[in-house]
Amino acid sequence: MRKKIFRFIRNLIIFFFVSSLLAVIAYRFIPVYLTPLMVIRTVQQVADGETVRLEHHWVPKEKISRHLPMAVIASEDNRFASHHGFDFVEINKAIKENKTRKKARGASTISQQTAKNVFLWPSSSWIRKGFEVYFTVLIEFIWDKERIMEVYLNSIEMGDGIYGAEAVAQAHFQTTAAKLSKRQCALIAASLPNPHKFNSGKPSGYMYKRQKKILYLMRCIPVFPPIEEK
Numbered sequence: 001m002r003k004k005i006f007r008f009i010r011n012l013i014i015f016f017f018v019s020s021l022l023a024v025i026a027y028r029f030i031p032v033y034l035t036p037l038m039v040i041r042t043v044q045q046v047a048d049g050e051t052v053r054l055e056h057h058w059v060p061k062e063k064i065s066r067h068l069p070m071a072v073i074a075s076e077d078n079r080f081a082s083h084h085g086f087d088f089v090e091i092n093k094a095i096k097e098n099k100t101r102k103k104a105r106g107a108s109t110i111s112q113q114t115a116k117n118v119f120l121w122p123s124s125s126w127i128r129k130g131f132e133v134y135f136t137v138l139i140e141f142i143w144d145k146e147r148i149m150e151v152y153l154n155s156i157e158m159g160d161g162i163y164g165a166e167a168v169a170q171a172h173f174q175t176t177a178a179k180l181s182k183r184q185c186a187l188i189a190a191s192l193p194n195p196h197k198f199n200s201g202k203p204s205g206y207m208y209k210r211q212k213k214i215l216y217l218m219r220c221i222p223v224f225p226p227i228e229e230k
Helices: 002-027 036-047 067-076 088-097 110-119 126-142 145-155 165-173 182-191 205-220
Strands: 157-159
Touching: 002 110, 002 126, 036 110, 067 110, 067 145, 067 182, 067 205, 110 126, 110 145, 145 165, 157 165, 157 182, 165 182, 182 205
Parallel strands: none
Antiparallel strands: none
16 A cells, blocks of 8 residues: 555656646747636636636737836846846845835745746745746746746736736737837836736826836846847
């Protein structure tokens, strides 16, 4: 019996590592059309008796405004282009600040958020955090930064039932992801900490303040993706 249990656990672990590695390799090349978060939110809508809303339209990075990567980096992860998945400067700041804050602040990078959005579930726990670290290491090793950003901008929740740049551009600004202005991109980035509370299409005074700060930071951080010299 012990041998059977050991064999089962061993096979389960091998299956997890092999399947997760193959999934990350596959998503290096193919679009991510559905994520666990989208499924969970849809189930929640049905359970609550709400009308199901799932708006998601994958578009390649070439069809996303060049201002949007800059806006989300300015808002969410200033050192995205230089770290390897984890921003230890922000982690140390968060540890110090959380000693006196009532509500703890996180230090998740865009890479970590991408790993969570594409492969995991939203509720926070040490188990999920451990898986998040694992998948973050994988995508940083197998994908390049531009692919991580492309998947992030296509999968991140940007409103109630709205996922990705193209869907939010159509729903909130009646345009396409490619035609989003710098100010619109800054408003979208301002909504990301809580897209259910903050609506980029109907911004509050607080969001306009965040927009102003993000627009300033966009001028201070290195251009992403880097402009290739001819």
